Amino acid sequence: MRPPAFWFAPQNAPGIWPRLLAPLSLIWQAASARRNRHGKHARVSVPVICVGNINIGGTGKTPTVIALMALLSEMGKRPHVVSKGYGGQAVGPLLVDEVDHTANDVGDEPLLLAAFGPCWVAKDRLAGARAAIAAGADVLILDDGMQNPDLVKDFTIVVVDAAVGFGNGRVLPAGPLRQTLHSGLAQADMVLSIGPEAGQQHFVQNWPDLKGLPHLRAALEPLETGMLWHDLRAFAFAGIGRPAKFFDTLRGTGAQVVATRSFDDHETLSDALLKRMELEAEGLGAQMVTTEKDAVRLPKSYRHKVITLPVRLQLDAPEALGEIIENVVADRS
Structure with a gap:
């Protein structure tokens, strides 16, 4: 089922459906707040870098996780990813094997991530984190864990599609947000907008107030594989x-x-x-x-x-992200 078009309209765009659905959004917000209050909020022995979003799906989290895995490996670290494994049957904690497992077992995103480094599927993120640490992880990347209250995060990156921004600024089902924009940005340490220049300009014009958070830009570019795409x-x-x-x-x-x-x-x-x-x-x-x-x-x-x-994340200022992540890791060492 495709998302309704009004979700992606600018925040100030008129529309009857967002207003009619606003009471249901309040119920969603109340349920989210309750889940957060009853979370474990546990701190583990290694840095936890969370890659999440305030919007539902389609923002570029997976390429961001892949880029972070490479960056941390270049720093000499041993990063492991912990994922819920959406769409997979495994409860975990389970170390994903890209050869033996299928998307039906572990979900498509963990199976893709496992090609780039150790990735754990765990419905209980804290149990997954502990399993990864026991297996040698010295940094954890929490994939799509922003709304999960089980782990204390040392650094949270909010990934957003630049062309869409935060849509109409409303919470499900009245809009595309998992939580209020105010609460989401309060949890975040950095915003990463992904998209071409036109989309980036749109994002800055429509969402100029990011509460003083560092804002980095990136684009998804095709990976050079030798494939001749022209005229195919x-x-x-x-x-x-x-x-x-x-x-x-x-x-x-x-x-x-x-x-x-x-x-x-x-x-x-x-x-x-x-x-x-x-x-x-x-x-x-x-x-x-x-x-x-x-x-x-x-x-x-x-x-x-x-x-x-295949596409890969191309940062406008890769050295800036490298410096930020290096400081995050050093602060917990």
Whole structure:
């Protein structure tokens, strides 16, 4: 099910639905506050860096986690990721094995992250943190853990899609926010907006007040793999937070995107669904192309039929993030 359009309208845009749904937003906020009060709020023996968002889905958390894993490894640290494993059956704590596990076991994001370093799935984040530390982690990256109250975070990065910003500024179901913007920014130590220059300008114009938080910018750029995308006839499909971003990125490579299919985030890609898309792509003389996150959910019989377009986070000021993270780690050493 696609999110309603009014979620992504600017904060000052008129609309009847956000006002009608406002009472339900208050119920959501009350439930979130109760969950926070009853959380464990435990501090562990190593630094915890949280990558989260105030919006629901589609902001760029996974590429940010991958970039942090690389940055910390370059510092000589042993980072482990702790994830809830959304969409997976494992309760954990379980160290993800990218060869033996499937997305159905552990979720698509942990399976993708495991290709870059140790990643744990744990519905109980504190138990996952302790398991990672016992296995040798000296820094933890908490994936999508901003609203989880079990662990004390040493540094929290709020990731936001620059073009969307914080939408209409309202909490679910009246808007796209998991919590109020005020409470979210109060929990944060940094805001990372992701998107091209036009989106970045839109974000600054519409959300100038970030409560004095450091604000870094980044973009998602295709990874050079030697693939010749120019003039490739592509049948593109994606089940991520905002599939249109992927389609635009693919067009930016020079590929001719002749058809697109959008699915819900984490949606199961069944053999029957893939067969229908395969036949449609063949009829258009096109190659099926998808995202890295969708690719890990493909059945084995389709992995050789679908090309993946990998993207990586490109920071405007990588040295600034490096200095911040180095200080965070040093403060707990």
